[in-house]
Amino acid sequence: MPQGLDTQVYETDILVVGHGIAGLAAAISAKENQPSLRVTTVDKGCVGYAGKANKGGGHVAFIPEGGEEQYVEYHTRNLGDYLNDQDMLRIYANSTLKTLGRWESWGVKFIIPRERALNAHPIIPWKITLVDLDVMVQMGRYARELGIKSVEKTTIIDLLRKGDRVVGAIGFDLITGNTIIFKAKAVIMANGNQNWGIVPMWSSGRGDGIAAAYRAGAKMRNAEFGSFIQIVHKDSKTVSYGAEDCLYNAQGENVSTRANLEENLRTVVGGVDLGGSQSVLMYLEVRDGKGPIYEKVEENKLPGSFIGRNLCCQGTADPPFYRPWAQKFWDRLNAKNRAQCPGFDVPLRESVPAVVGEMSPLYVDHNMYTGVPGLYAAGDICANGSAWSGAVPTPPGRNRGSGLMHAVLTAIIAAKSACEYAAAVSWEDPEPDQIDALRQRMYANLNNRGAIRPTDMKWQIQNIMQPVAYTGYKREDRLQEALGKVLELKGMLPDLVARDPHELASVHECINTVLCAEMFFRASLARKESRGWHLREDYPHRDDKNFLKWIVIKDNNGEMELSLEDVPIERYKYKPE
Numbered sequence: 001m002p003q004g005l006d007t008q009v010y011e012t013d014i015l016v017v018g019h020g021i022a023g024l025a026a027a028i029s030a031k032e033n034q035p036s037l038r039v040t041t042v043d044k045g046c047v048g049y050a051g052k053a054n055k056g057g058g059h060v061a062f063i064p065e066g067g068e069e070q071y072v073e074y075h076t077r078n079l080g081d082y083l084n085d086q087d088m089l090r091i092y093a094n095s096t097l098k099t100l101g102r103w104e105s106w107g108v109k110f111i112i113p114r115e116r117a118l119n120a121h122p123i124i125p126w127k128i129t130l131v132d133l134d135v136m137v138q139m140g141r142y143a144r145e146l147g148i149k150s151v152e153k154t155t156i157i158d159l160l161r162k163g164d165r166v167v168g169a170i171g172f173d174l175i176t177g178n179t180i181i182f183k184a185k186a187v188i189m190a191n192g193n194q195n196w197g198i199v200p201m202w203s204s205g206r207g208d209g210i211a212a213a214y215r216a217g218a219k220m221r222n223a224e225f226g227s228f229i230q231i232v233h234k235d236s237k238t239v240s241y242g243a244e245d246c247l248y249n250a251q252g253e254n255v256s257t258r259a260n261l262e263e264n265l266r267t268v269v270g271g272v273d274l275g276g277s278q279s280v281l282m283y284l285e286v287r288d289g290k291g292p293i294y295e296k297v298e299e300n301k302l303p304g305s306f307i308g309r310n311l312c313c314q315g316t317a318d319p320p321f322y323r324p325w326a327q328k329f330w331d332r333l334n335a336k337n338r339a340q341c342p343g344f345d346v347p348l349r350e351s352v353p354a355v356v357g358e359m360s361p362l363y364v365d366h367n368m369y370t371g372v373p374g375l376y377a378a379g380d381i382c383a384n385g386s387a388w389s390g391a392v393p394t395p396p397g398r399n400r401g402s403g404l405m406h407a408v409l410t411a412i413i414a415a416k417s418a419c420e421y422a423a424a425v426s427w428e429d430p431e432p433d434q435i436d437a438l439r440q441r442m443y444a445n446l447n448n449r450g451a452i453r454p455t456d457m458k459w460q461i462q463n464i465m466q467p468v469a470y471t472g473y474k475r476e477d478r479l480q481e482a483l484g485k486v487l488e489l490k491g492m493l494p495d496l497v498a499r500d501p502h503e504l505a506s507v508h509e510c511i512n513t514v515l516c517a518e519m520f521f522r523a524s525l526a527r528k529e530s531r532g533w534h535l536r537e538d539y540p541h542r543d544d545k546n547f548l549k550w551i552v553i554k555d556n557n558g559e560m561e562l563s564l565e566d567v568p569i570e571r572y573k574y575k576p577e
Helices: 021-033 069-078 086-093 096-104 135-145 210-217 265-270 274-285 307-308 326-339 403-422 434-441 454-465 475-493 503-528
Strands: 007-017 039-040 059-062 127-129 148-150 155-163 165-172 181-189 226-232 292-296 350-355 373-377 548-555 561-567
Touching: 007 021, 007 148, 007 165, 007 307, 007 403, 021 039, 021 135, 021 181, 021 210, 021 403, 059 096, 059 403, 069 086, 086 265, 135 148, 135 350, 148 274, 155 210, 155 434, 165 434, 165 503, 181 210, 181 403, 181 434, 210 373, 210 503, 210 548, 226 274, 274 292, 274 350, 326 403, 350 403, 373 403, 454 475, 475 503, 503 561
Parallel strands: 007 039, 007 181, 039 148, 181 373
Antiparallel strands: 059 127, 155 165, 165 181, 226 350, 292 350, 548 561
């Protein structure tokens, strides 16, 4: 440990890692369930401003009463591609209305009452209501009123154990660099997924919790689906909502329709989803020398439409749906783009597929239990790991608004489970030798002799994850090539150097992102079929005989161990035809 740094120790019954919507929802729920328990939250960000929920979203999906089973069937057949845990999906579908009520009891106000909610899909009874971007501020205020303690500007690096049991966490203060140790009976990981940092919006997830849980012995599931792709304006990196319907190549040919794809791609690319298929279309056109790809702005009907104005903030929302904080956010973003990007307001706007990621593989059961005693999870970190959504990156997959709903619902479940566990176990202190070893690892790159700055390493990681040929449209040789590049970066991690605590946090983000990238490519190599958003050029068809299975990853003495776990389709209601 570097000289001059002190250690601060906190004791709490339940530690929630994350100040995003899942973290605050978990902390609030835990305190409401067991007011006598001490509940503490910790995050790099400040309460009310961390996470992704207030970064331009605010869509909340729910299933109207009576439509739950129709939703389960539709999602399983068309989006989950039978890789979803149908029981967990049913828990989700049957809980959305109750979750809205619980959320409202915390002082959160929805712009659109549920009886006026917008239809989000022409076939299934899946609706969307809106919440303004100050939702996190409201939840933070309520958490303080309940007596929840929050530690801000602190990054958690690893989990502390006593034997196989998680008994706390270790990290450091981003301002002073001091070691921060939390001793806890139970820990809820709610600090987000992996977004690779390629595009500005929704990119706050760096896989910190995924990596910490993995090193603590937790399993991972569905890591190969961490490739959610949006179509963005090339210069500003801003999402071009509606562009998927008006894409043209350099020769002026429309390349928007799925009819341009081979039959197998039309049937497996994200089920009836879009995003994955559009990225493949764009990739194939550029590969064949017909790029760049442009959005013909005058043909994009979404910005001026009812949905565009009121759900995507393309223009000024109608009075019943006007959200002051959201409108301010989008107006400022659009003004910035117009000022800084000359190609933003042009008839033909160059567009590219951009990998957002949404890798969320932390394995949990229906109680949000990770399988490691004392360790639970909620929100984005375990969305694919819970398998509720199946063969799509989640959130959001294609279910706009499911991310926020999933975050609050799983937080409520995780809090109940963690409270029951904490009430039943006795205190255990972490092993001193373990703390010393983790502290050494935590500060290893601070003012060492390394020559690689974390900003340079992040750029190299993004250049591996962004190409559609690696992440969106996969093939054995390209996957092996990408994995080789990741392993090369893995070997360079000791050469990263940090000159202050903020850079040290960035170093650990690089370490965690490289770990997640290795998971992604190893799992992608193992799934030798095309299913949902996982597309293999060399295995173009869905293979229910050999791959109606979950790919599970676990640490085995420092090496990634992959195994196949059968989806229990025989006990599920909906089966492949």
